[in-house]
Amino acid sequence: MKIAIVCYPTFGGSGVVATELGIGLSNRGHEVHFITYKQPVRLKYLSANIHFHEVSVPEYPLFHYQPYELALSTKLVNTIKKYNIDILHVHYAIPHAYAGYMAKQMLKEDDYEIPMMTTLHGTDITLVGSHNFYKGAVNFSINKSDCVTSVSNSLKEDTLRIFDIRKDIHVIPNFIDFDNLINNVEDCQRHTMADDDEMIITHVSNLRPVKRLGDVIKIFAKISEHQKAKLIVIGDGPDRDNAVNIAMELGVREQVIFMGKSNDIEKILCFSDLFILPSEKESFGLAALEAMAHGVPVISTNTGGLPEVNIHGLSGYLSDVGNVEEMADNALKILKNPETHQTFKEVAKKRAKEFDIKNVIKSYETLYQSMLVANNVEKQ
Numbered sequence: 144m145k146i147a148i149v150c151y152p153t154f155g156g157s158g159v160v161a162t163e164l165g166i167g168l169s170n171r172g173h174e175v176h177f178i179t180y181k182q183p184v185r186l187k188y189l190s191a192n193i194h195f196h197e198v199s200v201p202e203y204p205l206f207h208y209q210p211y212e213l214a215l216s217t218k219l220v221n222t223i224k225k226y227n228i229d230i231l232h233v234h235y236a237i238p239h240a241y242a243g244y245m246a247k248q249m250l251k252e253d254d255y256e257i258p259m260m261t262t263l264h265g266t267d268i269t270l271v272g273s274h275n276f277y278k279g280a281v282n283f284s285i286n287k288s289d290c291v292t293s294v295s296n297s298l299k300e301d302t303l304r305i306f307d308i309r310k311d312i313h314v315i316p317n318f319i320d321f322d323n324l325i326n327n328v329e330d331c332q333r334h335t336m337a338d339d340d341e342m343i344i345t346h347v348s349n350l351r352p353v354k355r356l357g358d359v360i361k362i363f364a365k366i367s368e369h370q371k372a373k374l375i376v377i378g379d380g381p382d383r384d385n386a387v388n389i390a391m392e393l394g395v396r397e398q399v400i401f402m403g404k405s406n407d408i409e410k411i412l413c414f415s416d417l418f419i420l421p422s423e424k425e426s427f428g429l430a431a432l433e434a435m436a437h438g439v440p441v442i443s444t445n446t447g448g449l450p451e452v453n454i455h456g457l458s459g460y461l462s463d464v465g466n467v468e469e470m471a472d473n474a475l476k477i478l479k480n481p482e483t484h485q486t487f488k489e490v491a492k493k494r495a496k497e498f499d500i501k502n503v504i505k506s507y508e509t510l511y512q513s514m515l516v517a518n519n520v521e522k523q
């Protein structure tokens with residue numbers, strides 16, 4: 144099949160999932176076309192089966208906001224026609240489902256019918272999409288999609304609760320490409336980060352308020368009272384400075400390393416002893432799954448889709464949002480006993496393997512095929 148994928152090209156989880164899905168589909172012989180404003184950060188190589196089409200939005204003095212949706216719709220129409228694309232798959236409803244629907248309508252004028260799948264990722268529904276500024280357009284464009292998927296049951300329930308959706312929502316969880324994961328961790332260099340008697344605790348996010356970075360620092364400070372440890376924070380965002388202040392106030396600034404944005408998260412996860420994700424909301428928690436795939440137990444909140452990924456008492460522990468005491472206690476339960484720690488590591492990895500791309504990608508292919516059948520075309 145020829146599949147056009149629209150996504151955010153940045154470090155966010157939805158862009159990562161879209162990119163890994165596109166790479167996985169291309170490995171299975173499909174022709175994939177990424178259409179977005181920058182080459183996706185996880186897309187390192189283009190090939191005969193993977194193409195990238197940049198959406199440019201030139202500045203014009205009249206525009207206070209550049210009309211990205213218009214440029215995206217136009218680029219979609221041109222690319223879909225030029226490459227004879229079969230399926231349009233947009234990730235993150237805002238504004239991609241809306242721009243995709245507009246492209247579909249424009250293509251119809253030329254008798255070109257293309258089915259569109261919209262994958263809901265989280266904040267496009269919970270934090271941003273539910274806002275009255277966007278809600279009507281998001282509701283409309285989800286209902287106009289030919290097929291809708293969400294990355295967890297929790298997100299599906301949120302979508303049905305918040306919006307007036309008249310379509311089935313298929314739950315397809317996020318995934319890990321285990322084959323490539325193994326190849327990438329050859330040079331795991333723990334000694335560059337911590338002494339032998341120190342535990343390495345990691346947090347990866349875009350450091351936005353929803354991630355509760357302050358709680359990460361507070362949990363770490365409590366752990367440090369009983370266990371020599373380093374905290375590695377990967378990612379960047381608006382809460383970084385405040386986190387630095389909290390670390391100073393709590394006397395742990397020296398032990399906290401802010402790494403900034405990174406494309407080599409595996410190189411840190413491969414030697415991490417524990418992962419902390421105390422988010423306010425989390426539709427799935429891809430960062431937690433990536434940690435688990437490296438055998439890193441997870442201390443997280445029990446919000447959103449996190450209980451569908453992290454299993455309480457087995458791959459890590461789940462607590463109510465803001466309960467930093469309990470999260471620190473649970474972390475110490477794991478870290479203080481080497482046998483317990485080893486068991487949690489093994490179970491975390493085993494649990495993550497249930498989300499192998501090999502199990503998940505076929506669900507997307509099946510839905511693509513059924514959209515084509517509904518459109519009266521069958522493709523290999």
Ligand code: GMT
Binds near residue numbers: 158266
């Ligand atoms: O919150 C983020 O980390 C970014 C955001 C995004 O859309 O890029 O992530 C959302 O999508 C991810 C991939 O499906 C999910 O794993 C995250 O849980 C979800 N974030 C939230 O719901 C806050």
